[in-house]
Amino acid sequence: MVTTRKERVDALARMSTDDREGEAGVSLAVSAWRRLRRNPVFLVGAAIIGTFVVVALLSPWLAPHDPSEWMLADQVSKARNEIPPPQPGHPLGGDQVGRDLLSRLLVGSQQTLMVGVFATVIGLGGGLVLGTLAGAIGGWVDSAVMRLVDVMLSIPSLLAAVSIGALFARPSQFTVILAVAIVQIPIFARLLRGSMLAQRNSDHVLAARALGVRPRAIVFRHMLPNSLGPVIVQATLVLAVAIIDAAALSFLGLGNPDDSVPEWGQMLGNAQTVIDSHPNLAFWPAGCIIAVALGFTLVGESLRDALDPKNRR
Amino acid sequence: MALLEVTDLTVVFQRRGEAPFTAVDGVSFAVEEGQTVGLVGESGCGKSVTSLAIMGLLPRRGVRVSGSVRFEGAELLTESPRQMRDRRGRDLGMVFQDPLSSLNPVVSIGIQVTEVLERHRGMSRSKAMRVAAELLDQVGIPDPRRRLDEYPHQLSGGMRQRALIAMALACQPRLLIADEPTTALDVTIQAQILALLSQLVRDTGTALIMITHDLGVVAGLCDEVNVLYAGRVVERAARHELFARPRHPYTHGLLSSIPRLDAPRGERLVPIRGAVTDNIPWTQGCAFAPRCPNVLEKCLDVTPEMEEDDGRLLRCHNPVRQEVPA
Amino acid sequence: MLRYTVRRLLQLLGVVLVLSMLLFGWLRLLPGGPVSALLGERATEESRRQLTAQLGLDQPIFVQYGKFLGRALSGDFGSSTGVQPGDAALEVFLQRFPATLELSFFAIVLAVLFGIPLGYLAARRRGTWLDNLGVVGSLVGVAVPVFFLAFLLKYVFAVELGWLPASGRQTGGIDATRVTGFFVLDGLLTREWDAAWDALQHLVLPAMALATIPFAVVFRITRAAVLDVLDEDYVRTAESKGLTTPVIRRRHVLRNAMLPVVTTIGLQTGALLAGAVLTEKVFAFPGLGEALAIGFERRDYPVLQLLIIVAAMVYVLVNLVVDLSYAVIDPRVRVR
Numbered sequence: 001m002v003t004t005r006k007e008r009v010d011a012l013a014r015m016s017t018d019d020r021e022g023e024a025g026v027s028l029a030v031s032a033w034r035r036l037r038r039n040p041v042f043l044v045g046a047a048i049i050g051t052f053v054v055v056a057l058l059s060p061w062l063a064p065h066d067p068s069e070w071m072l073a074d075q076v077s078k079a080r081n082e083i084p085p086p087q088p089g090h091p092l093g094g095d096q097v098g099r100d101l102l103s104r105l106l107v108g109s110q111q112t113l114m115v116g117v118f119a120t121v122i123g124l125g126g127g128l129v130l131g132t133l134a135g136a137i138g139g140w141v142d143s144a145v146m147r148l149v150d151v152m153l154s155i156p157s158l159l160a161a162v163s164i165g166a167l168f169a170r171p172s173q174f175t176v177i178l179a180v181a182i183v184q185i186p187i188f189a190r191l192l193r194g195s196m197l198a199q200r201n202s203d204h205v206l207a208a209r210a211l212g213v214r215p216r217a218i219v220f221r222h223m224l225p226n227s228l229g230p231v232i233v234q235a236t237l238v239l240a241v242a243i244i245d246a247a248a249l250s251f252l253g254l255g256n257p258d259d260s261v262p263e264w265g266q267m268l269g270n271a272q273t274v275i276d277s278h279p280n281l282a283f284w285p286a287g288c289i290i291a292v293a294l295g296f297t298l299v300g301e302s303l304r305d306a307l308d309p310k311n312r313r
Numbered sequence: 314m315a316l317l318e319v320t321d322l323t324v325v326f327q328r329r330g331e332a333p334f335t336a337v338d339g340v341s342f343a344v345e346e347g348q349t350v351g352l353v354g355e356s357g358c359g360k361s362v363t364s365l366a367i368m369g370l371l372p373r374r375g376v377r378v379s380g381s382v383r384f385e386g387a388e389l390l391t392e393s394p395r396q397m398r399d400r401r402g403r404d405l406g407m408v409f410q411d412p413l414s415s416l417n418p419v420v421s422i423g424i425q426v427t428e429v430l431e432r433h434r435g436m437s438r439s440k441a442m443r444v445a446a447e448l449l450d451q452v453g454i455p456d457p458r459r460r461l462d463e464y465p466h467q468l469s470g471g472m473r474q475r476a477l478i479a480m481a482l483a484c485q486p487r488l489l490i491a492d493e494p495t496t497a498l499d500v501t502i503q504a505q506i507l508a509l510l511s512q513l514v515r516d517t518g519t520a521l522i523m524i525t526h527d528l529g530v531v532a533g534l535c536d537e538v539n540v541l542y543a544g545r546v547v548e549r550a551a552r553h554e555l556f557a558r559p560r561h562p563y564t565h566g567l568l569s570s571i572p573r574l575d576a577p578r579g580e581r582l583v584p585i586r587g588a589v590t591d592n593i594p595w596t597q598g599c600a601f602a603p604r605c606p607n608v609l610e611k612c613l614d615v616t617p618e619m620e621e622d623d624g625r626l627l628r629c630h631n632p633v634r635q636e637v638p639a
Numbered sequence: 640m641l642r643y644t645v646r647r648l649l650q651l652l653g654v655v656l657v658l659s660m661l662l663f664g665w666l667r668l669l670p671g672g673p674v675s676a677l678l679g680e681r682a683t684e685e686s687r688r689q690l691t692a693q694l695g696l697d698q699p700i701f702v703q704y705g706k707f708l709g710r711a712l713s714g715d716f717g718s719s720t721g722v723q724p725g726d727a728a729l730e731v732f733l734q735r736f737p738a739t740l741e742l743s744f745f746a747i748v749l750a751v752l753f754g755i756p757l758g759y760l761a762a763r764r765r766g767t768w769l770d771n772l773g774v775v776g777s778l779v780g781v782a783v784p785v786f787f788l789a790f791l792l793k794y795v796f797a798v799e800l801g802w803l804p805a806s807g808r809q810t811g812g813i814d815a816t817r818v819t820g821f822f823v824l825d826g827l828l829t830r831e832w833d834a835a836w837d838a839l840q841h842l843v844l845p846a847m848a849l850a851t852i853p854f855a856v857v858f859r860i861t862r863a864a865v866l867d868v869l870d871e872d873y874v875r876t877a878e879s880k881g882l883t884t885p886v887i888r889r890r891h892v893l894r895n896a897m898l899p900v901v902t903t904i905g906l907q908t909g910a911l912l913a914g915a916v917l918t919e920k921v922f923a924f925p926g927l928g929e930a931l932a933i934g935f936e937r938r939d940y941p942v943l944q945l946l947i948i949v950a951a952m953v954y955v956l957v958n959l960v961v962d963l964s965y966a967v968i969d970p971r972v973r974v975r
Contacts, residue, residue, distance in 0.1 A: 151657050154951040156913035159931070163947060166935045167665065244784050248917055251786045252932055268787060275790050276798055286787045293782035301778070370878055401881030409879075414872040419894050419969055428890070429880045464970040480880060 032306040039306070045298025052292050056109040063103035064089070068260040072098035083278050095267070095281060096274060104262040105284055111263035112243055112292065115177055119242035120235050122181035127188020128231075134189065135196025135227075136219045146193070149186040157183045161245050165254035173256045173263065180245045184238050191234055195227040229307040236300035240293040247289055264289050314386060315343040316520050317367070317488055322380035324362050324371065336362040338544035338595055339380070344488065349514060349521040351535035351552075353528060353567070359544040360524045364490045366390075367522075368407055369397035384488070403433040406481030406519075410493040412473035416465035422449075422476050423461030429483045448479040453509060471502035475509065485517060492524045507533060528567055532556060540564045543600035550625035560622065560632040562607045599630065607631045644963065651955045658951050659711075659944070663704045666940050694720070707944075716945045721937025722930045728941035731930060732949065737820030738808055739919070739926035743911045745846035750853035751904060758861025758900075759893070765866065773858060780855030785914050789848035789921035796844060804841050806923035813837055845922045849914050853907035860903045864896035871895070898969055905961030909954035 036042045055062065065071060072084040072094035084094030092101040134145040152160070165171065165179035199205050200223070208218050243265065249255050250269025259266055264285040271282035324337040337359040344350045352360040365371050366378050369389060382389040384404065389397065401407075409415040417425060426448060427441035436444065442461060449457035452475040465473055474494060481489055491510060495503040511534050514521045523535055531538050531552065538555050540548045540563065548561040559565040566585035587604040594600065595616055602612040609631050617628045691697050695706065710717070716728040723731050761773040797805035804810065808822055815834035818825045823842065826835020868874060869892065877891040915928030923929065927946055934943045966972045 147657075151654055151661065154654050154658060154955050155947060156910035156950060156954060158910075158913035159916065159947065159950055162913075162916065162931075162935060163665070163943075166938075240782060244782070247784045248786060251784075251917065252920070253936055265784075268784065272786075272790065275794065279790075279794055282787065282790060286784065289784060289787075290779065290782050294779055297778050297782055368879055370875060398881045398883070401879055403881060407876075407879040409872060409876060411872060415876045417873040417877070417891050417895065418971060419898075420890060421970075424890075428882060428886065432880070432882055432886070466971050477876070480876075 032303075035306045036302060039302050041298050042302035042306075045295045045300075045302065048291055048295030049299060052109060052295065053113065055106060056113040059106045059110055063100075063106045065100040065103040067099060067103040067107040067262050069100075070098045071100060074098070081274070081277050083274065083281065092284060093280070096270070101281070101284060104267065105264070105288060108262035108264045108267060108285065109288070111173065111261060112246075112265065112289070115173070115180070115246045115263065115265070116239040116243045116292075116296075118177045119181040119184065119246070120238045122178070123184025123238060123242075124188055124231070124235055126182070126185035127192060130185065130189035131192025131196065132219065132224065135193040135200070136215075136223065138197075138200075142193070145189065149189050152183075152186040153190070157187075157241075158245060158248060162249060162252055162254060165249045165252075171254055171256060172258070173261075176246050176249050176255055176265075177242075179249060179254070180242045183245075184242070187238075188231065188234060191230055192227055195230055196223050199223045199226055230304075233300055233304045233307065236296055236303060240296035240300070243289055243296075244293055316346045316348075316385060317344040317522075318381070318383040319343070319363070319367065320381040320383070322363060322366060322382060323378070324359070324366050325377040325379075327375055327377060329375075333377075335544055337366065340539075340541070340544070340546055341380075342539050342546065342549065344520045344522060346487075347514070347518045347520055348537065349511075349523060349535045351523045351525065351531040351538040352541060353525060353531055353538055354541035355526055358541040360541050361492055363541075364407070364492050364522065364524055367490065368401060368405055369394070370401075370407075399433075402429045402481075402486070403484045404486050404488065406484075406486040406489045408474070408477050408481050408489065408491045408494045411497040412470060412477050413465065413497075415477055416473055418465055420464075421461065422463055422465065422468070426461070426476065426480050426483060429480055433484045445479075445483070448483055449476065452476070452479045452482075452513070453505075454479075469502075470498050471505060474498060474502075474506050478506075478509065478513070482513060482517065482519070486519060488520045488522070489514065490522045490524065493526070494523075495530060496525075496527070503530075510534065528556075528571060540567070543595065545595060545600070545628065546619065546626070547601065547628045548625065549627075554625055560625065560627050561629050562605045562631075562633055563601050565633045566604075566606075599628075607633065644959070647959050647962070651952065651959065654955055655948060655952055659708070659948055660704065662944055662947055663707060664700060666943055717941030719939055719942045721939030722933045722942045728945045731942050732927070732945055734820075735925060735927050735930050738822075738924065739912065739915055739928060741821045741823065742842060742845055742849060742915065742919070742924065742926055743908070745842050746849035746911060746914075747853060747904070747908050749846055749850040750857050750907065754854045754857030755861050755900065758858040759865050759888075759896075761858070762862045762865035762869065770862075773862070777855040777858045780851050783851065785848060785852065786917040786921055788851055789845070789918050792844045792848055793921060803844055805844075808838060808841050808925055809834070810837050810841075841924075845918050845924050848921070849911065849918045852914060853904075853911070856903055856907055857900065861896065861900050864899045865892060868892050868896045894968065898965070901964055901968065902961055905957050909957040912950045912953065 072090065075084040075094065076082060076096065076098045083096060084090065084098055086093040090100050090102065092105070095101050095104060130145050130149070134142040155163070161179045161183045164182050165176065167179075168175035196219075205218060205222055208222050213222075246255070246263070247265030247268050250263075250266045251272060252269075255266050255269050256263065259270060267285040268282055268289065271278075271285070275282045320341045322337055322340045323335065325333050325335050327333045340359070340363055342350065342352075352363060354360050362371070367382050367389065369392070371378060378390060380390070384400075389400070392400070416422075423442060423445055426445040427436070427438060430436045430441040430444055431438065434441075445461060446457040449460055454460055454472055454475050460468070460472075460476075465476075468476065478494075494510065495506050498506060507530060510521065510523075513519070521534075523531065525531060535552050537549065537551055539546045540555075540561060542563050548555070548559070548564050550560075555564065556568070559568050563585070570584050585604055593602060593613070597616070598614055599605070599608075599612040599617050602608050605612065607629075611630050615630070617630050619626050619628045622632070688697075695703060698706075707717070714729060716732075718724075719726045719728050719731050723734075726734075757773055761770040764770050793805050796803050809815065813834055815822065815825060815831055815838075816829045818828050822838030823835050826832065826838055873895075874887065874891050877887045882891075912928060912931075915926060916931045917928070918924070919926045919928035920932040927949075930942060931946050933939070934946065
């Protein structure tokens with residue numbers, strides 16, 4: 001609102017020149033970012049993710065010990081069910097074979113981040129190809145792709161991931177990632193196809209077609225960019241799901257058997273045998289997984305809210 | 314004593330972390346028994362908020378309502394939520410703008426009409442259904458018995474608005490508020506709905522507050538018209554007075570921006586320049602000044618007061634002199 | 640309506656057929672295979688070949704599939720090789736199905752019973768501490784790995800506090816009469832109150848673990864749906880008619896808000912078997928989930944084939960029921 005007299009006269013002047021462009025055309029991304037910046041849910045989530053990524057990148061220097069060295073092995077006794085307790089130099093104690101738990105947690109963030117990111121990228125990539133094919137071409141391609149998607153979606157996702165995980169002769173970090181990722185492909189595919197279909201009949205695409213823009217250009221320049229909002233939201237949420245599902249795979253004995261390079265889900269899965277006597281071995285990686293999954297979920301949900309045109313003000 | 318007396322009604326929205334916004338700024342008007350009064354203005358001028366304040370439908374949190382709303386002598390603003398609940402639907406009825414979104418999509422028309430009767434008249438479901446059929450018949454819905462079992466999406470836009478009017482009038486309220494009742498309808502249907510409203514208020518003696526941005530609606534219906542701008546009444550006059558000689562530049566602007574069939578060839582429509590958001594606060598001058606063709610230096614400094622002027626009320630330092638070319 | 644249902648059922652048949660083909664081929668690709676699982680790594684070549692032939696695994700895969708399909712149509716899904724060696728796969732399924740159904744039922748009832756009212760309350764009290772707590776809680780609920788939560792519940796309530804049993808469906812030594820296979824229901828039917836009470840106690844922890852995610856999701860969807868509906872014009876219309884709060888809540892708010900919630904409940908119910916794999920393993924609860932977990936470990940093809948196809952059928956059927964129940968709640972769907 002205008003307050004001083006000078007501003008009031010300026011307002012009059014502005015009116016008469018009819019120059020009111022600047023305020024009207026705020027793009028969706030900009031207005032979404034404006035709302036995000038003030039949203040405590042987003043800020044908390046972003047802070048968690050930020051810490052997680054920084055720790056993952058710096059963990060080789062942050063970790064006090066080598067995470068794969070059995071340095072406290074002399075304190076481990078299978079027979080008496082003894083595992084190294086917290087002690088000077090090892091604030092969290094050791095794991096089942098006497099490796100420093102704190103170092104394993106810190107270094108484990110790297111693999112966990114990798115699982116999340118690669119699974120999401122693979123799932124997104126596959127979904128992008130299938131969804132774009134179905135949505136852009138339509139016709140029998142659409143029907144075929146969507147039937148395939150329907151079949152894939154007819155098994156609950158975790159069950160499907162476990163089934164795929166069981167497929168590999170020698171489970172490894174890579175097979176875990178693949179199992180978790182494949183399950184996400186149909187979800188992304190359906191999401192993309194839906195929003196591409198909605199756009200095929202929208203005014204701006206019709207306008208582009210009427211202007212004789214080539215089909216490929218329409219798909220890549222008009223339809224795809226406008227479908228990305230929900231995809232980004234889904235990808236953020238999948239980051240959380242992938243990390244949790246990877247842990248479930250480890251729990252079911254389908255995880256990476258080589259535990260020299262630690263990963264949180266694997267640490268949690270392996271802790272199940274000693275959980276009754278040494279719950280801290282499960283609590284630490286579980287706590288980390290919960291925090292990170294929560295972080296991605298918070299950011300995903302607040303992104304969803306921010307990108308929802310209904311909330312635009 | 315008038316049926317409804319609104320005095321100095323002020324509604325301030327106060328959201329956390331934002332500056333308070335005065336949507337209605339000291340509005341006063343009265344509605345006599347059986348009279349039809351228009352509240353006219355662009356969107357955002359406070360006309361809908363005024364009607365919600367009268368109905369007691371404003372959210373309780375984040376809104377400050379002051380002034381006075383007297384209905385048959387009783388002060389509505391201080392009544393308890395329960396008392397207001399008893400009044401709504403019984404003494405006060407309301408019809409909203411968009412008939413599709415104003416009807417519950419998953420409840421049959423019959424139930425939506427009878428629930429008012431069951432609530433305020435204590436009727437049984439079967440008795441209420443008979444009355445509901447009569448009501449639908451009254452508002453011109455053919456084959457009312459069949460319609461009772463149908464759902465809003467099965468009705469046309471005009472039928473839906475008729476059904477909403479039937480609900481609002483079910484308990485024969487003394488006052489009906491219609492908030493842009495024709496805006497969402499096709500032009501041909503608009504006239505039918507207006508004719509229906511005018512016939513119903515004549516037959517039942519219900520007083521009507523007609524809220525609209527469309528002076529054409531006012532012309533055929535209202536006894537008295539209040540023109541609102543930025544939360545204040547800027548001009549009030551009897552219908553014929555207002556149309557024959559609009560004095561406030563805003564009213565004048567509204568009238569000249571309506572296309573007329575009887576206008577001389579080649580005459581241009583004159584829109585009001587700018588938008589409603591271009592105002593300055595009333596406390597520092599005239600809110601309409603930035604858009605006003607008649608603006609004086611004084612308009613930016615001195616808040617104009619409501620003054621009696623030739624049988625009408627007017628809030629302007631430099632009113633329009635000449636008549637609208639007819 | 641009937642035609643629609645029939646068409647959907649035919650579609651379901653198609654999905655099941657394609658899925659069974661994919662599954663069949665895919666499980667044959669599984670490393671290890673039942674032979675190694677049954678005989679161990681150190682078995683002789685000779686005994687391996689013998690068992691392979693005995694199980695019919697030496698034939699071409701499409702012959703195997705044809706035989707499988709032919710037998711499946713007559714109810715023979717082969718014999719379990721790992722979960723309950725020697726038992727028919729169908730037998731394994733039938734034995735364990737009531738356990739998982741009972742568990743899932745309690746879990747979904749818990750999720751709905753708490754999720755909908757709390758979601759409604761949170762929406763009505765938007766922005767208060769109760770709402771914030773609920774939203775944060777539901778987000779955390781989705782972020783917790785199910786099996787960890789199951790361990791946590793077991794650790795606190797069974798191991799540390801000793802209030803509830805840690806595993807199984809019933810305490811050993813209880814000799815209960817079986818009628819339906821649902822232990823709680825059996826106890827009630829036969830008036831063996833002790834047995835019913837015992838079975839119920841065994842259900843509490845696994846049901847809570849299994850219910851967490853459906854609860855969190857139902858809560859959030861209910862809250863969001865109610866918030867959306869509260870902003871709708873027809874709620875204002877209802878208020879303008881002076882209707883009482885219970886009528887507005889039931890007829891105008893909840894009835895509309897339930898549309899997305901019903902879908903959610905359906906999706907969550909269908910996905911329950913996935914959570915059951917984890918939960919049942921932690922609590923050694925003898926249901927389908929545990930059978931799946933063991934089946935994966937021991938490469939029990941016949942059992943896995945049957946159970947995964949059943950999981951898919953349940954999922955698709957539940958979705959069909961959801962779509963049909965839409966027609967009951969939403970008249971706009973009914974016409975089409």
